[in-house]
Amino acid sequence: MRKIYFLYFLFMLNSLFAQKKDKLNPIVVYEKAWQEQNSDARLKIIKTIWLDDSTFEDPSASIKGAVALNNVINEFYKKFPDAVVTSGVKVVKDNYVSWDWKILDSKNKLIMSGRDFARLNGKGQVSKIIGFWNPEATLSESDILKNLETDNLKVVEKYYECLFKTRDFTAMATLIEQGAIYNQAEGLPYGGTYTGFEEWTKMYAKSAEFFEMQIEKDPVYFSDSSKNEIIIYFTLKCKSKKSGKTLSMPISEHLDLKNGKITAIRSFYFDTKQFAEFLKSKR
Missing domain, CATH: 3.10.450.50 (Nuclear Transport Factor 2; Chain: A,)
Incomplete structure (x- = not known):
């Protein structure tokens, strides 16, 4: 039972x-x-x-x-x-x-x-x-966007530190999303669209054939966290390797980010034609 x-x-x-x-x-x-x-x-x-x-x-x-x-x-x-x-x-x-x-x-x-x-x-x-x-x-939406904005700014600041100060491309690679796109003005000797960080490094190497550079004025950042994008404005001081002349050129770059990594960069020069002629000029 x-x-x-x-x-x-x-x-x-x-x-x-x-x-x-x-x-x-x-x-x-x-x-x-x-x-x-x-x-x-x-x-x-x-x-x-x-x-x-x-x-x-x-x-x-x-x-x-x-x-x-x-x-x-x-x-x-x-x-x-x-x-x-x-x-x-x-x-x-x-x-x-x-x-x-x-x-x-x-x-x-x-x-x-x-x-x-x-x-x-x-x-x-x-x-x-x-x-x-x-x-x-x-968290309120404003708090969430504020945190996202802070995280994105840290990524972009680290990117420019690697590019202009430490020249640390190994650290820079960790900030770039696979398949990320870099657009440079077609009128420049190194102009075009580069896909993936390996192609980016080729672009950096090609540009280095034409000039030495340094930041003349510290970058200013504008961010829109709701769209995961940051715009940076700075002045680049360049010395042409062909002519030995120097030129200061205001530049802005538009960066897209996703999940804490850079997915795209578009560069805008104050006067692309003048900058291209400067790079091509001889002594």
Whole structure:
């Protein structure tokens, strides 16, 4: 008799685990949708567990339907393109599921955290999700952008230190994204588009054949953290290797960054024609 009771207990226990797994499945799919950055692929995922009248509410949005939820996630990744969403243990009661979550950046810094409550319809779909934010662990958007701006400036400052002061190309390589693009004015002897840091070093070597350089005025930085871009303005003092003449030329460079690395640089010379003639002139 005891054996029968024990087997019955195991059967009931397995049934409870199976029910919990079934109830958690739509939440697992929901989290998978948040981790998918491709909008079209994400919408397909959402539609498997989201109804036309399913709703989502948090301090930033109140929406209904799969397309609207997909748009919320799209807007989220526009603001935080390198975000990583993580979640804690799920608590299940009847047709409700609750869990804590965190959003981290690419450097594992906390962006925000909170707790979600989901109501399921018992058919493997989500009826409603309400999200609560933890104000003590949530950075404001201005704080997030400020941190991003500071990180980007540090990368750019290190890049120019390697280029003009230490000449440390090994350290510089760690700041450049694979496949990064450098555009130099076509009118210059070393003008053109260079893709990848190896090509960049060839451009640096080619430019060094024409002049010696030093920074005449310290760089001034202008940043737009919402677009992950920095513009730098400085004056370059050059000595032509062909003529021995010197020339000071104001230059600005536009840098794009992503995940703490430089992805593109575009150089603008105050007078490209004058600078090209200066480099080509002979004694």
